[in-house]
Amino acid sequence: MFLVVANWKMNGNAKLAEQFNASLKTNPKAEAVICPPFHLINSIKGKRGAQNCHHSHDGAHTGEISVHMLKELGAKYVILGHSERREAGETSAQVARKAEAALKAGLKVILCIGEKEGEDIDVVVAEQLKASLPGSKDNITIAYEPVWAIGSGRTPSHKEIEEAHALINRLSGLKVIYGGSVKAENAGEISRIKGVNGLLVGGASLDINSFNAIITAI
Ligand code: PGA
Numbered sequence: 001m002f003l004v005v006a007n008w009k010m011n012g013n014a015k016l017a018e019q020f021n022a023s024l025k026t027n028p029k030a031e032a033v034i035c036p037p038f039h040l041i042n043s044i045k046g047k048r049g050a051q052n053c054h055h056s057h058d059g060a061h062t063g064e065i066s067v068h069m070l071k072e073l074g075a076k077y078v079i080l081g082h083s084e085r086r087e088a089g090e091t092s093a094q095v096a097r098k099a100e101a102a103l104k105a106g107l108k109v110i111l112c113i114g115e116k117e118g119e120d121i122d123v124v125v126a127e128q129l130k131a132s133l134p135g136s137k138d139n140i141t142i143a144y145e146p147v148w149a150i151g152s153g154r155t156p157s158h159k160e161i162e163e164a165h166a167l168i169n170r171l172s173g174l175k176v177i178y179g180g181s182v183k184a185e186n187a188g189e190i191s192r193i194k195g196v197n198g199l200l201v202g203g204a205s206l207d208i209n210s211f212n213a214i215i216t217a218i
Contacts, residue, residue, distance in 0.1 A: 001031045002191065002218055003141060003177055003198030005110060006205030007051060007079060008036045017043040019208040030198075030218040033077050034205075038065055041073040049077030049110070052085060055097040067105035078102045079200075081112045081132050083147045092131030100134035109140045110200065112179070113168070117148035121164060129172050142168050142176045143200045149180025151203055156180075158193050165195030184213030191218045 008016075017040050024032060024046060035049040042048070050073075054064035070078060080102065081095035099109050111132055115124040125144075133140070144164050149155050156164070165176040178190055179200030190196060204210045 002029055003110075004030050004032050004215055004218065005049065005077070005079070005143075005177065005179075005198065005200045006032065006034045006036075006211055007082070007179075007200055007202050008034075008040075008205060009051065009084070009202060010037060011206050012036050012040060014040065014043060016040075016206070016208070020211075021045040023208050023212065025212040025215050027215050027218055030215055032211075032215055035077065035079055038070075038073070041070070041075055044074075047077070048073070048075050049079060049108075050075045051079045051082065053078050053080070053098055053102055053107075055094070055101040057101075067102050067107055070107065071105055075107060077108045077110060079110045079112065079143070081128075083112060083114060083145060083150060092128055095132040096134045099132070099140065100136075103134065103136055103139055107139075110143050110177070111140055112143040112145050112200070114143075114145040114147050114149075114180070121146075122167065125164070125168055126171060129168065133172065137172070137174060140174055141198065142172060142174050143179050144168055144176050145179035145200060151181070153181050155182075155186060155190070158189070161190065162193050162195055165193070169195060182214065184210050184217060187214040188217035 033047045113128040175197040177198030183204040
């Protein structure tokens, strides 16, 4: 099933959650997963996910949240290794430990990778996959997000997206979704590129109408 993931980042409130609950459109071709900040996860009626987790079961880790706590909130998915977290110091080794804990707890993992502007995509993607993937790969989907496309309004060409997804699939054997400036206007065309198995949507998921337009464009 084509996956459409809403990553609210550190945005949204109870009112937005209510709007999603009241008006989220369905599309038989697409599965929507809403990933709000932690405190709103169990306010979402549909498929829910988180944007991070800790690798430990419990313990003295102030401000962190474990996979078991996410499961208590009804989360089915967790986004890991987002470039905004990597930028804040999260390493691929940490991402791998988190992914292992999440999979063990029965959560599905959306593992983000992608090159910065000017970096060699082949090198970065291979390195990040090698170091971020845990031993077991069941229930992992890779999100290819070129860092320069996130929140910038710029996207790679269709050919570049197709090539990047083919490369990642060849290296990992995993399904790949695309993220970076996806909006209602480009969601349909991007979703039809060969090897694109879903979309990870940031800014355009903060408004129910624009997210619905993405869902229905698939
Ligand atoms: P964007 O963010 O859609 O606002 O570019 C995507 C993401 O960071 O996952």
